Amino acid sequence: MDKKNIWIVANWKSNKNLSEALSWVSVVGPRVEKRPNLKVVVCPSFIDLEEVKKAVLVGNFPLLVGAQDLSEYDVGAHTGEEAAKLLKEFVDLAILGHSERRQGGETDTDVAKKVLMAKTHQIEPLVCLQNEQTPVPDQVSLVAFEPITAIGTGQPDTPDDANGVAKKIKQQVPGVEVLYGGSVTSENAKAFLQQDNLNGLLIGTAALDPEEFVKIVEVSYGV
Ligand code: PGA
Secondary structure (H helix, E strand, C coil): CCCCCEEEEEECCCCCCHHHHHHHHHHHHHHCCCCCCEEEEEECCHHHHHHHHHHHHHHCCCEEEEECCCCCCCCCCCCCCCCHHHHCCCCCEEEECCHHHHHCCCCHHHHHHHHHHHHHCCCEEEEEECCCCCCCCCCCCEEEECCHHHCCCCCCCCHHHHHHHHHHHHHHCCCCEEEEECCCCCCCHHHHHCCCCCCEEEECHHHHCHHHHHHHHHHHHCC
16 A cells, blocks of 8 residues: 655745745755655745745755635736636645634635635645534545644644544545644654544644754654
């Protein structure tokens, strides 16, 4: 049997100006090993996407670039929106339905529309789920279980509970890969990555420090 994929996804949220972003890539890029089942993704703010993508290409680093959201609309007269067709130039993946966006009013219907846009333009949607009841739109094959109480609080879920929720999600959506997110650090990463039903990690705070993020990537080599 093929070894399962391990996704290590950095969500910078609304942090890092351009020079900080490029400095992070220059530290992390050379230290990520090329491994067939390892997918390391960095998700900068929209304004940093183009330069981060360039830095990854120039350095020939095994890093994928992702957006933290995208528009539910196609290209056109939509002031301030970021259309999937335009983002595709720079990104392989988009985080959709993050709870910080849902708290700002984003609905399951909005998320489903965004998934459709992502799929239309060959961007992999990574849909965030608060629990096993959050609907997973059609055609989604990558999700992150992110309990709200664990996000940015320093209080992660237990690996066992996360594994149990991931198992339920997989029963409902056969073939889906499930990541865990919420207060992941280099200290607890291994315990999550070792769970049978988890396929990786979505990391906020600990992904801001390049050294800490590299440590988490290195943990993945050993599982
Ligand atoms: P955190 O954020 O690692 O800071 O808890 C995770 C996330 O929001 O994706």
